[in-house]
Amino acid sequence: MALRWEQLTVDAANPHALAVWWAQALEWIIVSEEIFEESEEVEIREAMDVYPGLLFLAVPESKAGKNRLHLDLRPDDCDAEVERLLALGARRVDIGQGEQSWVVLADPEGNEFCVLSSRGD
Numbered sequence: 387m388a389l390r391w392e393q394l395t396v397d398a399a400n401p402h403a404l405a406v407w408w409a410q411a412l413e414w415i416i417v418s419e420e421i422f423e424e425s426e427e428v429e430i431r432e433a434m435d436v437y438p439g440l441l442f443l444a445v446p447e448s449k450a451g452k453n454r455l456h457l458d459l460r461p462d463d464c465d466a467e468v469e470r471l472l473a474l475g476a477r478r479v480d481i482g483q484g485e486q487s488w489v490v491l492a493d494p495e496g497n498e499f500c501v502l503s504s505r506g507d
Contacts, residue, residue, distance in 0.1 A: 393429065393439040394457075397449070398495055401428045401442035407494055408440055410474055412459075449496045452481050457499040464489065464503050471501065 398404040402419065405428035409416055412430070417439065419428045424444075431439035461467035468489050472478070476491040479498055487503045 391438045393437070393441045394455075395441045395443055396497065397445040397447075398442045399445070399448065400495070401426045401444050404428075404493065404495055405430050405440070405442045407475060408442075411471055411476070411493075414439075453498050456497070458488075458502055459499060460502045460505065462504055464501055468501050 396404065396408075405416060405419075408414070409430045412432070414430045414432050415434070417429050417431050417434055420426070426444045427441060429439050429441045431437065459467070468491065471491055475494045479490050479492045481490055481498060489501045490498055491501060492498050
C-alpha cells in the first residue's frame with residue numbers, strides 16, 4: 387500500500403484571493419476552482435500534474451492564534467525573496483522566534499510561514 391501527500395489544506399476567508407496570492411508567491415498555477423452553494427475551494431500546484439498542492443477552503447471563522455502547521459520556504463536569496471514577498475503583500479510577524487537565521491512572515495490572511503536562509507549560508 388502506497389501513501390502519497392496530495393495537498394495541504396488552508397482555511398481561508400477568501401479562498402480565491404489567497405490562492406492567487408500564494409500562486410504568485412510560489413510561482414505556481416491555479417489548477418482547479420470550484421464554487422459550491424456556500425463554499426469555495428481553489429487548488430494551486432507547481433504544474434498541473436505535480437503534487438503536492440495547496441487547497442484553499444472557505445471557512446466562516448477568522449484565524450485565531452498562531453498556526454499549528456506552517457510552510458518553510460528555502461530561497462536562493464533570502465533577503466531578495468523576503469523583499470519580493472513583502473511587495474506582494476506579506477508582512478513580518480513576531481511569534482516569539484527571537485534572533486534567527488530565518489524570517490517569519492504572514493500571508494494576507496495572517497497565516498505564518500518562514501523564509502529560511504539559502505542552503506549555501
